[in-house]
Each structure stands twice: as C-alpha cells, then as structure tokens.
Amino acid sequence: MTPDDAPFALRLSNVSKTFGGLKALDAVDFAVRAGEVHCLAGENGCGKSTLIKIVTGVYTADPGAHIELFGQARDGITPSEARELGIAVIWQDLALFPHMTVAENIAFDGMVGNLPRLLSRGAARAEAQAMLDRLGVRLDLDTRLNTLPIAQRQLVAIARALMGAARLVFMDEPTASLTQSETDGLLKVVQTLSEQGVSVVFVSHRLAEVLEISTSVTVIRDGKLVGVYPTEGLTQARLGELMTGAILSSEVTAQDRSGAAPVLQVENLTRVGEFQDISLTIRRGEVVGLTGLIGAGRTELAHTLIGMTQPDAGHMTLNGQPLRPRNIRAAIAAGIAYVSEDRLSLGLIQPQSIADNTAISVLDRLLNGLGLIASSRKDRLVRTWIDQLSVKIGHPDDPVSTLSGGNQQRVVLSKWLATEPKLIILDSPTVGVDVGARAGIFRIVRRLADEGLAILLISDEVSEVLTNADRVLHMESGRLVNEIDPHATTVEELEAQVYA
C-alpha cells in the first residue's frame, strides 16, 4: 500500500487528443503516485492507449493540457525525454528481438546510438543478471528469445524496460497471453517493483487481477474520465459496470441438458504423455466447460478431437457414428469446428477481408457451374453470418485487421459456423477481448447452444466457465478429476480446487 501523501510521479489534467475531428480523449485527468500500482481500465478503443502514448511522447496532446512529471510541469514530451526521465512502456506486442539472447535483449537499449562503441559483453551480462535478480526471476541469459515461452519473454520485456532506471512503468495488457500461474508470477514482480518505489500503470481486461494488484483504478469510457476509485471495496461487477456503462450479469446460466441426445461421446481416450483415460459426453444444446491449469492437457485433448493428433487408446463417437479423424479436414467434414486459442495468428488471415475470412472454410460450397467462386453466394453467406453474430463492421471488404478483438473473435466464429458443425470447440475464446465484448460472445455461445449445437468451452478463467457452461469438467495432469454443477459451486470454491 502506498501512503496517500506519496509525491506524484505523474499528474495530467485536461488532456484531450483529436484525430481528424474525432475526439479520442476529452479533458481527461490522470495521476499516479510514486510506488503506486495504478490500474487504467476501460474497454477497447476507449482511449487508454492514446493516453499512454501521450505520456510516453509518441503523441502530443491537444493545446490546453497540463502535464507534470516527477514534480515538474512540462509543455510537452518527446520519446527520448520520456526515456531519460525513467518512463518505460512494455508494449502489448513486446517489441523484443527473437534471435537475440536474453542478455542481449535486456541490455539492448544501452547499445542504441549513432556513434559506434566497443561492446562489453561481460558488463552487459552482469547488468542483465542484476536486473533479473532484482525482479526475482531466474532465466538463462544465453537462451535465444524465440525458444522461450511467451510468459518468460514478457519477463524479459519487463527487465529490459527497467534497465534505464525506470521510475514509471506502463504495462499494456501484460497478461493477455499468459496463463493463470504465469500471471501470478508476473503480479508478484509488479508487487516487488512497487515496493522498490517504482510506479506501475497496469492495463488489463482481466478484472480479477486488476482488483488484486492495484491500489487505485482510473476508469475511462469513450474518451472521457468516469472517475478514480480506490480498489478496496470495488467488485468485478461494479468495475465492469463503470467500464461499459451497462449492468453486466454474472449469473450462472447453466441448464440441465441430461435428457438431450449425446453428440460427442469419448471413452477412455488416451494419448501417452498428454492425457489419460478421458471419458466425457457432450449433448445437443449443451455447453460443457473444461478448465484446469496450463499443461493439464486441455488443448492437447482438443487437438486429438479435431484430428491434429491421433489417440493411443480409447474411442470416440459423433452422433452415434465412430469418429477417428485422420486430419483437420476430416474432422470438419464430420462436423467438428475448432476455434483456436491463438486466433490472431492461427484463426484469421489478418490482411484479407472480413468476407474472405468468413468464406474460407466453405469455399467448395460456393462454387458455380464453372468451378469458380460465385460472388453472389459468397455475399449471401457473409451477410447471413455478420447479421447472426452482430459483427460491427464498416464493410465486408475491409481487412479483418481493422476490427477490434471482440469483433475479430466473432468473424472466427462465423467462419467456423459456416461449416455447419454439430460440435464446436472454443479454446480460450476471450483472450484479449474486453469485458463488454466478452458478454456479447457468451450471449452468442448460449444462443448457438439453444439452437442445438454442442459446445466444448475451454478456459483457465474459472469464473468464465462457471457462469457460462452447463457443466464444468476439471482436468488435472492429463486426467478428468471432477465434474462440477455450476449451481452448486461458487467461483471461490472452484478456484481453490483448480489452483490448489
């Protein structure tokens, strides 16, 4: 906890920013005290990133803003001034160098400059090691970055950001691609920094960790300041309301579907080294949640269901027919769709249009008599799904990369739904998606289930599966250890069980 009388590291008032007539920020105030962990909350596109870019000198605020850094009033700030003052940003996309070693990445900023100097590898390594020690992180300095898991790259990015004696660190969605246990490790590092007097501004869509880590929260909505709140006494539901301006339900939506016909039946499925003895049933209209720690074998199980890998023992049936897909195409033909965890790189072809992305999995059904793609059929298909899933788009021919995370996720969904599946597997569908959009995605999931689809929902966010699934399966070390009725369990009880 930071005493309320700690000096301000950063004080902004009346900050506005206009892009071509559009007000991205409208007279926002923002202040962070020394050693404080301050959360900046708001939905995608609300102006958070714009605010960070103003503080770090990437953008210049509109005239009239008052900027005070470490007790000094300033007219403006350039990126190099920001760095000299000890303001560091850990970008969402990391900006690291994959073919360099851990030590080279951490020490890189000290090597930037127009005049050449001889390298002192020993000194750079020692500095990098000292920084990792300070963060309480153990990493091999000589490992190349591209061989590290993403969570450890995140730690490298933090270490690098702190090298220039940083006093104010911005973390933009640092946990978006981390699992729960990796997130816990990162939050510990943030705590350490705060104890050392470094101010941390934390941006995250995961409200639970926002409440866990920060001492106060600034909420922004549509470019305007909603307010600054002490974290104590704030609940996830209340914070969600502040961010979206709407009341979000966190009620359990589970229904009893035990009378419906089974769609997927799995018996004693085993793949050595990944999962063992898995038996489960998913019925028509049922949403089955699958949760557990990373490495529990959730994604590996999904990969076997869709034919990416072959089981060593056990068997599967889909609608009573034996199922043993030899590859993904066979699984799609059988009626299984898989929305992968990493939608940005695996699920969508970013530069291509929304329409092309939607149609790609069913191109063979859009052919005309000449074997060419009938554009009228394609248009009809695309329009149907855009309406069905209420994707907010400018035009179907715009590239997918212009859409927000939540809307991109809907395009992925529509691409798979166009294959008319009987079973759809959603692997961590809300990674990097903000609160309001999450609710929208789950409304769609529920509607699809009501239309008769069987759904397997994989997530390591316990509260998410508990509120949105009809039954929750808990996987641990490759085995299903428990089946949970969402009506009979609280989030806290399940969390204690899963993270034990």
Add this chain to the structure above:
Amino acid sequence: MRRFAKDCPVETRLFAVLVLITLGLGLGTDTFFTLANITSLLNNNAVNLIWAVGLLVVLIAGGIDISFAVAASVVQYLAALIFGAIGGGNWATGLIVAGGLGLCLGLINAALIHGFRVVSIVITIATFNVFFGLLMFFTRGRNIYALPGWWTDRIFIFEYQSANGVWSELNLSVAIMLACVAATAILIGWTTWGRQLYAMGDNPEGARRAGVNIALMHGLAYGWLGMMAGIAGLCQVNIAKEVVPNALYGRELEVLAAVVLGGARLGGGRGTIIGCILGVLFVAVTQNGLNLLGISPFAFQMIIGAAILVAISTSNLDLGLKRRRAAP
C-alpha cells in the same frame, strides 16, 4: 563448443559436412592435400570471401543486395580512369579509392532503399541493371589493359618451393581478405553498431521504437558491402591483370548461395562470420574437388543448388521437431 553447436546448428552441420568432404577428397585424390592446391584455393577465393562478409552484413540487417558484383566492376573501371589520370598511385591509395568508390555506390543503394521505402531486392535489381548498363555503355564492352604497374604486379606474402620444384605462394589479396574478414567480425560482433544491425534485421519495428537510427543502419549495411565490393574489385584486377567490364557479372548469386549456406537468414537477424567463411569454403572446396576428380564443371551448380535445398529444408525440419517437443 556445445553452446555454439546448439546456437548455430547450420554452421555446425556445414562444418561437419566440410570436414567429410575434405577427408574424402584427401583420400580420393593425391593432389588435394598439397600446399600448392590449398594456397591456390585461398588465392582464388579471396575475392569471393571479401564479398561474402560484406553481403553478410546486409543480410543480418534484414536486406539483400544483388548489385555488389557489378558495382565492383564499376569501381574497377572508375579506379582505372582515376589512376590513369593522376599517373601513379600505390596499394594504399588504391584501397582508399576503391573502398571509397564502392562505399559511394553502396550508399546510393541505401539512400534509395531508405528514401523510397522500397524493399531492397527491387532497388538492387534496378541498380544492378543501371550500374551494368552504364558500364557497358561507357566502356563499349572493351577491356582495359593499360593499368599502373603496382596494380598488376604480383606481391606474395608467402612463398615456398617444394622438393619437386612446385611453387606455393599466397597473394596480397589473401592478406586483404583476412583484414576485411577481421574488420567485419569486429563490426558485427563487438560493436554497438553490430548489435543495432542484428536488431534491425530481427525486428525492424522494435528497433525503431528502441530509437535505432534506421537511416544510419541502412547506410552502414549497404555502405559496408559497397566498400567490400570495391576492395574485392581491386584485388580481382591484381589477379586477372586487366579490367573486363562483364567479368564479374553473375558472381553475386554464387556469393549469395555461399552466405545462405553458411546459415545467414534471408529475413535478417541471424548470421555469423564463421558460417560465412564455411559457406565460401564449401563452395570453393566442392568446385576444387570436382576439378581434381575430373568431373564435368556443369555438375557443380547442380550440387550447390542441391546443397542449398538440403541445408534450408533440414533446418526447418529441426524447428518443427523442437516445437513439437516443447509442447507438453
């Protein structure tokens, strides 16, 4: 050593293959492991290796350059004109003039690539044609024989006559080559400029955000290759004793093949001096071995092509396996 093997799998594998080939040639022919053969191998490949280390710098920085061999011809022609006009010169002025002219040609490439934000392969294909077209236009395709004496006289840095009367000697070019290799090794491995070049090739946006001067780095990479190309051109005249405008045309692909075989990544961010040397040696030894074994020289290109395919595809296979193993 084990660390190197793990970090540089391409280089390590190439080294093993090279050892096998040299052993095979040593056993299969009685001429390969003679001092005379080895010194002539070095003499004949000094020019290629100077180009190769220059090109390595550009590849590390994430670019490519097709124009350097033709640029070397342009430097030869301009240097011949300059030394004809001032009537004299020596190796010191020669290196400065050739290196300087090459640097200018390289900077032209850098300025075009950076100024117009066009990918390097397009710009250097264009300058390749412009350089070569201008050269053929002004020389009308004629060779220059009237060259200053210092430029065409052989200078040996090593001489030895064996019992049966065969001379083995090393040219000055080999010494210049060693200096160029050492200078490049220091540039990319031991200076902050080198780190910034790797960074720009590895993640251009990341480098820009970190404050790397992208224009300077482009100038450094293409300027360095230009300088190496000029120096290599100077050395080549010393070996050939004449300036032939189209003598170096087409050599760029041979050098590019050698550097890629040595593990430099076409996307940028990866490449080592050791790999570069091994790549040039591999190409040289293969060609030399085919000669000694009396096999048609046409087989040579086929073998180099196949070697590139094997080297690139097996290194990708490795990655796939590692990923599969990494996933628990």
